[in-house]
Amino acid sequence: MTKTARAFILLSLILGTLHAQELTFEEYNPESTLVVPSNPVTRAKFPVVDVHSHHNMVDKDLSVVVRAMDTLNLAVLVNLSGGSGEKMKDGIANIKKNYPTRFLQFANVNFSEVGFPNWGNRAAAQLKEDHANGAVGLKIFKSLGLRNNDIYGNRIPVDDPRLDPIWEMCATLGIPVLIHSADPKSFWDPMDSRNERWLELKTRPRRKRNASDPAPWEQIIAEQHNLFRKHPKTTFINAHMGWYANNLDRLSELMEEFPNMYVGIGAIIAELGRQPRRAKAFFTTYQDRILFGKDSWQPSEFPTYFRVLETADEYFPYHKKYHAFWAMYGLDLPDSILKKVYYQNALKILPSLDRSLFPRH
8 A cells, every 4th residue: 555545544534533523413313322122113003093184185196195094004184284165175076086084174264354344254154164065174273373464464363252253163063173373382482502492493493483473482372272261162182282292291281171172192292202101191191182193294204103102112213303302212002092092082073084994992
């Protein structure tokens, strides 16, 4: 070996060492050396109703989705992006033509005309029509409370009384409201070394909010809770566990205060997976009011949910480092609770589900 070659190799080693010493937090992603039992779950133990999914059902090739569903043991997907009016009817028509038992659809409300006379009653009438055309629930996006303004340019509070006819119509029709309010509180907190969502906010800066953008987190969440309080006859599904999956004591208080509130686990499995004993206790206490939901349609991410819920595995990775740089632990839920979370609770509030897709016991 020539002196030049040896010098090149030595320089490469030095540069490689220096680079390793200068790794950023984003680059640092060590593989665990811990040797523990590993039981990956690629298919749910029981059929699943995913109550939190988003698709454009109009002219969509549903066969591709169904093939992935069959692999994961997803019996039914609930599409929360059904729209209203003609879009609702066209989406339902596609479902009925191709896979009438595998998909359900929720309607949506357009809040752009809030403030015009009699808007609430007209919106409620449209919802009634959408229900007659096949909608089995109502999805409220986080834009209510964050981005939706009335005709005067003012932010529409989640509990705005002008919206009351909508919630009353849901109670009359007996359909649930799946509502997403605000975002994780960390998005409103200072972006410093103490913020657990620092990496997410660094890589996705548009998610960062200041303390009052457009209102304090506490205010938006309080508006949501006031909505539940004002309409006890309406069934609400609080998406993302109401952003209290990291504070199950507080969430337990809310479950006691609002018997009309269910919770969905979409996009917060990482919070449950780092507190398996406390989370299992919560699931045991409120097993009749917890619903499976994934949110984004990424089939490769479902196994993480199944593994957290079904196994007693320790210290296994989450699928998105920017959501959770910590490891997961399994809750090891008993079959009786798994069945409720996976499908039995959904059967209670979505009676149009085809029961032949699920076990009888």
